Amino acid sequence: MQSTGSVPDYTFLDQMEAAGPFHAAECFQCRKCTSGCPATFAMDLMPDQVIRYALLGLKEEVLRSRTIWVCASCETCTTRCPNGIQIAEIMDYFKELAVREGIPSPVPQVLALHETFLDNVRQGGRVFEGSLLPIFFLRSGQLREKLRKGTWRDDARMGWRLLRKRRFALAPRPIKAREEIRSILRPSKRRGVLP
Amino acid sequence: MKVTYYPGCSLEGTARDYADSIEAICGFLGIHLEEVPDWNCCGATAAHSVDHKASVELAARNLNQASILPNEDLLVPCPLCFNRLRAASWALEHEEGGRYSFRLQPGIPMIWDLANFFGTESMLKELSLKVKKPLNGLKVVCYYGCMASRPPRVTGSRDHENPQSMDRIVKALGATSLHWPYKTDCCGASLMLSRPDMGYRMVGKLYDMAQRMGAEAIVVSCQMCQSNLDMYQERIEAEWGRKFAPPIFYFTELMGLALGMLEVPSWLSRHFADPRPLLERKGLLP
Ligand code: SF4
Numbered sequence: 001m002q003s004t005g006s007v008p009d010y011t012f013l014d015q016m017e018a019a020g021p022f023h024a025a026e027c028f029q030c031r032k033c034t035s036g037c038p039a040t041f042a043m044d045l046m047p048d049q050v051i052r053y054a055l056l057g058l059k060e061e062v063l064r065s066r067t068i069w070v071c072a073s074c075e076t077c078t079t080r081c082p083n084g085i086q087i088a089e090i091m092d093y094f095k096e097l098a099v100r101e102g103i104p105s106p107v108p109q110v111l112a113l114h115e116t117f118l119d120n121v122r123q124g125g126r127v128f129e130g131s132l133l134p135i136f137f138l139r140s141g142q143l144r145e146k147l148r149k150g151t152w153r154d155d156a157r158m159g160w161r162l163l164r165k166r167r168f169a170l171a172p173r174p175i176k177a178r179e180e181i182r183s184i185l186r187p188s189k190r191r192g193v194l195p
Numbered sequence: 196m197k198v199t200y201y202p203g204c205s206l207e208g209t210a211r212d213y214a215d216s217i218e219a220i221c222g223f224l225g226i227h228l229e230e231v232p233d234w235n236c237c238g239a240t241a242a243h244s245v246d247h248k249a250s251v252e253l254a255a256r257n258l259n260q261a262s263i264l265p266n267e268d269l270l271v272p273c274p275l276c277f278n279r280l281r282a283a284s285w286a287l288e289h290e291e292g293g294r295y296s297f298r299l300q301p302g303i304p305m306i307w308d309l310a311n312f313f314g315t316e317s318m319l320k321e322l323s324l325k326v327k328k329p330l331n332g333l334k335v336v337c338y339y340g341c342m343a344s345r346p347p348r349v350t351g352s353r354d355h356e357n358p359q360s361m362d363r364i365v366k367a368l369g370a371t372s373l374h375w376p377y378k379t380d381c382c383g384a385s386l387m388l389s390r391p392d393m394g395y396r397m398v399g400k401l402y403d404m405a406q407r408m409g410a411e412a413i414v415v416s417c418q419m420c421q422s423n424l425d426m427y428q429e430r431i432e433a434e435w436g437r438k439f440a441p442p443i444f445y446f447t448e449l450m451g452l453a454l455g456m457l458e459v460p461s462w463l464s465r466h467f468a469d470p471r472p473l474l475e476r477k478g479l480l481p
């Protein structure tokens with residue numbers, strides 16, 4: 001990634017560790033996290049670079065990176081880091097921070113899926129797949145893309161097969177404690193307030 | 196034996212086949228499943244990605260709901276749910292637990308990943324005694340994915356780089372589980388929806404290796420892995436320009452087969468890549 005030349009924020013590490021602790025300062029750049037990461041092919045910063053940038057206070061670069069959004073949350077890096085650094089958890093923290101600071105995701109589909117999913121949970125307390133996917137396709141712009149490319153037919157066929165195989169619940173089954181769920185899960189507009 | 200059961204949202208929908216197989220084999224083995232009262236979604240990847248506090252609290256509510264029942268064990272078939280429930284209990288029991296507006300109630304049961312539950316010594320012994328139709332000649336690789344094992348701090352796994360539970364189960368059923376290096380490589384999880392190009396590449400890699408190892412099918416314990424590996428085969432084959440098409444079994448379906456349960460074909464009929472022709476060839480279809 002090209003450096004945008006932003007001013008380093010030397011308090012960044014402290015902010016981060018206050019939300020953790022993630023033990024980022026213990027990184028000795030062995031790159032084991034990156035070696036085992038299955039998603040590097042889609043990343044602009046390698047996982048070890050994310051940690052390094054964070055230590056250097058390059059907050060903007062990290063929060064604007066594609067890496068934090070294409071991370072698959074597979075936990076391989078966290079598991080293998082010889083210094084116990086919680087890299088996958090740091091990726092999550094950065095996503096949440098980016099949302100809170102209003103930094104647009106460079107991979108908007110990923111954020112759209114998370115937001116659609118959480119709105120869905122807020123509604124009934126459980127996910128209802130029947131409305132999750134259509135709304136996500138609409139919200140992420142994938143529907144327009146599918147219509148343009150004609151690939152919507154594949155999806156329609158897949159939906160139809162699921163339906164025929166009775167793998168789609170036809171109606172949501174909301175839980176009783178929906179109010180409680182709403183008090184836990186804020187609406188997307190108010191999300192991103194870290195503990 | 197009574198156990199508490201947290202099915203999770205997918206098992207009410209696209210993973211209906213997994214749910215059916217679990218309920219049937221548990222019934223067969225005399226394991227009575229009691230659902231967590233009024234359980235909610237664990238929050239899954241979405242919550243831990245953009246709302247950490249809610250991700251802990253959503254999962255924690257389920258644990259408190261589970262504590263209402265007197266059972267000692269909580270069975271969680273979905274590895275992602277399993278992981279989130281464990282992560283919540285870990286978060287609340289550590290120093291920073293005070294950040295959350297939740298306390299865990301006393302009497303939280305032991306949280307089990309389903310494959311590990313059936314992979315214990317005593318379960319395996321009981322299972323092998325009950326096998327009616329050994330799955331001789333079926334060559335599979337077991338694919339564990341991420342969330343049942345990692346991070347071990349949360350999951351409690353001791354063999355996270357080379358898990359064994361499903362391999363042991365499959366062997367107890369008479370099938371051959373082949374060694375392969377991609378047991379715990381990621382299938383892309385929800386990226387299959389948001390970044391299908393990434394998903395196709397990650398899953399294609401798994402097919403490729405399974406094929407090179409000579410596997411006739413892939414066995415999974417996760418409905419997310421199952422749907423990622425089962426539903427997009429045509430597109431992945433088109434992308435890779437190769438034929439793969441392996442059937443993707445839940446380990447519970449293989450248990451049903453070996454236990455001689457007649458309803459197995461109806462579960463299998465819900466897959467996209469139909470496993471029945473392979474079983475037919477092997478003479479393993481009831
Ligand atoms: S594995 Fe850990 S110590 Fe090594 S580079 Fe990655 S974060 Fe740093």
Ligand code: SF4
Pocket residue numbers: 033036037038039040047070071072073074075076077078087088091
């Ligand atoms: S959790 Fe993310 S960064 Fe870490 S290895 Fe997995 S995909 Fe890579």
